[in-house]
């Protein structure tokens with residue numbers, strides 16, 4: 001076994017796995033131990049509401065780290081056992097069953113859990129967060145009958161699109177009039193609502209759920225306006241909350257996630273780091289503590305934390321530009337920055353077109369390009385991502401994307 | 417020297433790779449990754465490997481030649 005300092009990474013999904021791998025890329029030569037509650041090999045989450053749920057990708061395709069790859073990178077896997085406590089003073093992670101792992105640095109990557117359904121039906125109710133969740137839902141989606149999705153955010157919308165592609169009749173219910181409008185603004189959000197209707201999925205936006213009763217195959221969803229929807233399967237996608245309960249007696253500052261400084265080190269405990277959905281770190285450019293539940297954030301933060309552990313005398317502050325994608329029906333949606341903070345936006349292309357290619361550019365508070373939403377247009381997204389990162393002026397960004405829209409599509413040859 | 421490889425069929429145009437290694441990866445007008453070089457040095461390998469691992473569909477690899 002390798003001597004030298006030990007890093008224990010708790011949580012074996014994308015944040016944890018990428019931290020362990022990046023420690024090696026950053027030249028860390030000590031022990032790396034990856035602890036995960038689930039017994040399966042680490043797997044990726046985005047396909048669980050998309051290709052994996054549809055049955056087009058299998059478990060192997062969503063695996064993040066094989067045993068061979070772990071061996072090669074000298075990552076010791078401790079899967080199938082949860083961390084129960086963190087002893088900050090004693091520098092130990094306490095596992096279920098009582099075993100204690102010593103660490104010189106620990107990385108908290110325990111992610112988030114689906115907010116459970118507040119409505120109790122006896123069976124046939126689903127959330128989608130783990131591979132097991134997605135597998136169970138897959139079985140119920142093969143039944144005939146109506147699927148009701150509660151929650152019209154990203155995961156709800158993706159599940160609705162997948163269920164529709166499997167031939168189900170689907171209704172999406174959300175108390176907000178334009179659920180994705182919370183992220184992209186009301187006007188652009190309305191196009192997302194229209195997308196469901198265009199694909200034959202009914203929406204009951206602006207209406208809440210009162211109760212869900214019955215059993216799988218025979219469920220009744222009662223809405224706040226008194227309507228009753230019959231359903232064979234109900235999917236609840238109403239958000240997630242950080243898995244920080246196991247840290248309750250650690251003495252760490254935990255407030256809707258592990259509170260960290262700009263270097264992603266826990267407040268008052270510099271040997272403790274956090275990455276991914278569970279981390280609430282101080283974002284120097286936003287001037288506030290921020291928690292992000294997006295894949296790219298987990299990966300980028302993992303690289304930053306690994307660097308800071310391997311090079312404590314050259315700490316990097318973590319200051320990402322937010323980025324998230326979502327696939328819904330025939331829309332490949334990409335969002336950069338924080339559009340909900342914008343004051344106005346400019347549309348390039350026609351969202352109402354059949355399989356459209358468009359971009360919405362959002363002006364930030366200082367007159368810069370603050371954010372962009374693109375649909376079926378990766379080139380525009382990549383351009384906007386660079387412009388947002390560079391703090392480019394809003395007007396210049398509009399000119400560039402307008403020019404991109406006018407340019408005839410051409411294929412750049414890739415060197416053989 | 418380490419060699420860059422890409423699975424152009426798998427690429428979904430997420431563009432994550434460009435952020436970490438704009439000198440190695442670009443994207444074309446159809447939203448497919450473009451390799452800007454074939455071989456890289458050992459010094460740049462860690463950074464480019466991290467960029468490759470930021471691909472959500474594992475379309476990119478850095479291989480020993």
Ligand SMILES: Cc1cc2nc3c(=O)[nH]c(=O)nc-3n(C[C@H](O)[C@H](O)[C@H](O)COP(=O)(O)OP(=O)(O)OC[C@H]3O[C@@H](n4cnc5c(N)ncnc54)[C@H](O)[C@@H]3O)c2cc1C
Pocket residue numbers: 010011012013014015016035036037038045046047048049081082083084109110111112113128129130155243246275276277278292293294295296298323324325326327
């Ligand atoms: C269905 C679905 C679709 C998504 N689609 C997209 C998308 O299209 N685009 C996008 O940008 N993002 C998407 N996301 C979000 C993205 O997947 C998350 O941001 C990402 O998974 C966060 O990674 P993480 O490692 O921080 O946390 P998680 O993925 O939540 O992983 C945490 C891990 O820690 C383990 N764990 C928890 N507690 C303990 C404990 N006490 N001891 C040991 N192990 C523990 C868990 O078992 C889990 O393996 C999606 C998420 C879901 C659920």
Ligand code: SF4
Pocket residue numbers: 426427428429430431432433434441443448449470471472473474475476
């Ligand atoms: S990150 Fe992956 S999917 Fe995205 S452009 Fe690069 S290769 Fe393609």
